[in-house]
Amino acid sequence: MILRAENISKRYFRRTGQANYFEAVKPLSLALEPGSLTLLMGRSGGGKTTLLHMLSGLLTPTEGKVWLGDTDLYALPDAQLSRLRGEQIGVVPQGRSAVDTLTVLENVLLPGQLCGRPAKQETALYWLEALEIGNLADARPAALSGGELRRMAIARVLTQDPQVILADEPTGDLDDASTRLVLSILQKAAHEQGKTVFVVTHENDAREYADRVYRMDGGSLS
Amino acid sequence: MNAFSLAIKNLIRKPGRTAALTLLTAFLALSVFGGSLVVSSLQRGLHSLESRLGADIIVLPASAQSKVSFEKLLLQGTTGAFYMDASALDAVREVEGVEIAAPQTFLASLKADCCAVKVQVIGMDQETDFVVQPWIAQSYSRSLGDMDVAVGCKVEADVGETLRIYDENCHVVARLAPTGTGLDTAVYCNMDTMNHLLAAAEQKGVSHKITSDSEETISAVYVKVKDGYDIDQVNSKLNGHVRKATAVRTRSMLTQVSDSLAGVSRTVSLLIAAVWVLALIILLIAFAMMAAERRREFAVLRLVGTSRRGLCRLVLTESALCSLAGGLIGIGAAAAVVFPFTTLIETQLGLPYLTPDARTMLLLGALALGVTVLVGALASAWAALRLSRTDPGATLREGA
Numbered sequence: 036m037i038l039r040a041e042n043i044s045k046r047y048f049r050r051t052g053q054a055n056y057f058e059a060v061k062p063l064s065l066a067l068e069p070g071s072l073t074l075l076m077g078r079s080g081g082g083k084t085t086l087l088h089m090l091s092g093l094l095t096p097t098e099g100k101v102w103l104g105d106t107d108l109y110a111l112p113d114a115q116l117s118r119l120r121g122e123q124i125g126v127v128p129q130g131r132s133a134v135d136t137l138t139v140l141e142n143v144l145l146p147g148q149l150c151g152r153p154a155k156q157e158t159a160l161y162w163l164e165a166l167e168i169g170n171l172a173d174a175r176p177a178a179l180s181g182g183e184l185r186r187m188a189i190a191r192v193l194t195q196d197p198q199v200i201l202a203d204e205p206t207g208d209l210d211d212a213s214t215r216l217v218l219s220i221l222q223k224a225a226h227e228q229g230k231t232v233f234v235v236t237h238e239n240d241a242r243e244y245a246d247r248v249y250r251m252d253g254g255s256l257s
Numbered sequence: 258m259n260a261f262s263l264a265i266k267n268l269i270r271k272p273g274r275t276a277a278l279t280l281l282t283a284f285l286a287l288s289v290f291g292g293s294l295v296v297s298s299l300q301r302g303l304h305s306l307e308s309r310l311g312a313d314i315i316v317l318p319a320s321a322q323s324k325v326s327f328e329k330l331l332l333q334g335t336t337g338a339f340y341m342d343a344s345a346l347d348a349v350r351e352v353e354g355v356e357i358a359a360p361q362t363f364l365a366s367l368k369a370d371c372c373a374v375k376v377q378v379i380g381m382d383q384e385t386d387f388v389v390q391p392w393i394a395q396s397y398s399r400s401l402g403d404m405d406v407a408v409g410c411k412v413e414a415d416v417g418e419t420l421r422i423y424d425e426n427c428h429v430v431a432r433l434a435p436t437g438t439g440l441d442t443a444v445y446c447n448m449d450t451m452n453h454l455l456a457a458a459e460q461k462g463v464s465h466k467i468t469s470d471s472e473e474t475i476s477a478v479y480v481k482v483k484d485g486y487d488i489d490q491v492n493s494k495l496n497g498h499v500r501k502a503t504a505v506r507t508r509s510m511l512t513q514v515s516d517s518l519a520g521v522s523r524t525v526s527l528l529i530a531a532v533w534v535l536a537l538i539i540l541l542i543a544f545a546m547m548a549a550e551r552r553r554e555f556a557v558l559r560l561v562g563t564s565r566r567g568l569c570r571l572v573l574t575e576s577a578l579c580s581l582a583g584g585l586i587g588i589g590a591a592a593a594v595v596f597p598f599t600t601l602i603e604t605q606l607g608l609p610y611l612t613p614d615a616r617t618m619l620l621l622g623a624l625a626l627g628v629t630v631l632v633g634a635l636a637s638a639w640a641a642l643r644l645s646r647t648d649p650g651a652t653l654r655e656g657a
């Protein structure tokens with residue numbers, strides 16, 4: 036499914052120089068095609084996370100619209116938007132994203148169970164194995180390292196099996212081998228399953244997996 | 258996994274947090290249930306005292322002591338004996354507006370060989386009595402025969418047993434329903450039996466005669482005023498007409514009790530209200546702190562598809578389970594504290610105290626539980642509402 040941003044921008048109220056607001060993302064439009072992997076790179080503080088959150092229905096833009104197919108995401112009532120997030124939009128956020136009271140396996144199975152479309156346990160175990168953390172299935176997130184948590188979040192998205200995958204620095208804490216593994220899995224999801232994949236990264240080597248590469252600096256896309 | 262089983266997991270796998278919330282609500286339930294139990298017991302006590310005193314006016318001997326010792330007898334169950342000449346009864350009946358005048362005669366048994374227990378014995382005139390007999394009728398369908406006695410619920414004697422008073426054997430034929438007043442420690446008989454006992458006491462050196470030539474003596478006359486007559490007027494007429502006696506309005510005797518009862522009730526109610534407000538504030542803080550601590554967790558739940566309502570439902574389910582458990586624990590604890598110490602509370606307060614029946618108690622329990630769960634829900638709903646107002650994206654960015 037195609038994910039389109041139409042003149043979206045995000046302003047935060049914050050005193051910067053003359054203005055009393057700060058434009059983290061300047062008005063921009065963007066189309067993410069199904070079956071392709073799009074990379075977003077850029078300096079820290081450039082507005083990448085802000086853009087990714089707006090694209091995934093997690094952050095209301097100050098202006099503009101986000102379309103998933105023919106659906107205007109932010110025109111939906113909360114219940115429907117939430118449901119869409121659980122079924123169609125998979126997000127790997129920057130930083131920790133585990134529910135600490137659940138085991139790794141339960142965390143990975145959570146999205147499907149919350150929206151009443153539970154994924155098979157085998158699927159979850161398959162992805163945990165594929166990401167080389169199968170032995171941690173019954174551990175609690177508190178016991179995991181940063182890189183293991185990262186891969187848990189990726190396994191959660193892959194198990195959820197959504198149309199759109201948005202990953203914010205999914206290889207941040209990973210070594211080279213794991214980075215290549217994750218990127219090739221994401222590439223396969225795009226190329227073989229026709230998913231729309233969007234990845235924010237600082238890794239220059241990631242370019243070879245991408246169909247398109249954007250740069251973002253100072254809130255503008257190039 | 259639905260919201261419910263997620264809530265259960267959150268509760269079980271964070272035992273410290275769960276225990277803290279549960280204890281907090283238990284404390285709230287304890288004070289609400291315990292407090293309302295005491296208040297309603299006091300109110301029932303007053304009510305039963307009112308119906309046991311079912312007379313408008315009571316005429317007592319004019320001595321300074323008699324009124325005080327009558328009140329003590331009524332409230333604290335101490336024994337008392339004071340007498341006036343039986344002619345006072347006729348004088349009472351002569352007063353206009355008096356519908357019924359029922360005499361009672363008191364005798365205190367001794368803590369000595371001749372008597373099984375030290376109790377207040379109250380003799381009533383079966384022809385005229387309108388106060389004691391309806392009470393006896395609740396547990397004994399016939400009228401008291403000679404040497405029959407009905408005992409208050411706190412007298413240690415069972416139906417069928419014999420109670421020895423001044424070496425006379427009295428047959429216990431009935432145990433009376435509790436009143437929560439001093440009357441529960443008294444023994445009741447008819448006038449013939451009383452005269453018999455008075456004579457027996459006389460032989461033991463306990464005199465009831467005011468003068469050597471007075472044949473018959475009585476201790477109190479219960480007066481019912483005719484409809485249409487002003488009780489205060491009848492009262493002052495009685496005071497003027499009956500020699501060596503004082504007429505007292507039962508209302509004035511009761512106002513004293515109900516005044517101090519109102520005082521105690523007010524204190525306890527205030528205490529409950531204070532605890533309630535305090536608990537609400539503490540719970541609000543606790544839930545706000547919990548919400549702050551779990552901001553990221555909640556944002557993650559939103560991320561994976563939980564709606565704002567779903568999140569509120571989760572928080573409410575957790576708090577409801579905690580406060581339900583806490584409420585039950587608190588009510589159990591209150592029962593464990595209040596019931597064993599009923600006697601202590603009674604003597605400490607010096608007020609009529611009558612524990613409510615099972616149904617009322619269940620109702621009070623349900624009420625306390627409802628209040629507790631409501632407070633828990635209010636506090637957590639507030640936290641949940643605050644939480645769900647921000648975009649999950651904004652929260653996820655924080656400290657990532």
Ligand SMILES: Nc1ncnc2c1ncn2[C@@H]1O[C@H](COP(=O)(O)OP(=O)(O)OP(=O)(O)O)[C@@H](O)[C@H]1O
Pocket residue numbers: 047048049057059078079080081082083084085086129651654
């Ligand atoms: N709630 C906020 N209030 C004020 N400013 C904000 C807020 N959120 C983000 N910003 C600012 O917006 C800019 C973009 O932030 P964003 O997190 O999108 O950057 P980024 O490109 O993801 O950076 P990084 O690569 O370090 O993750 C930053 O300068 C940040 O300070």
Ligand SMILES: [Mg+2]
Pocket residue numbers: 083084085129203
């Ligand atoms: Mg970022």
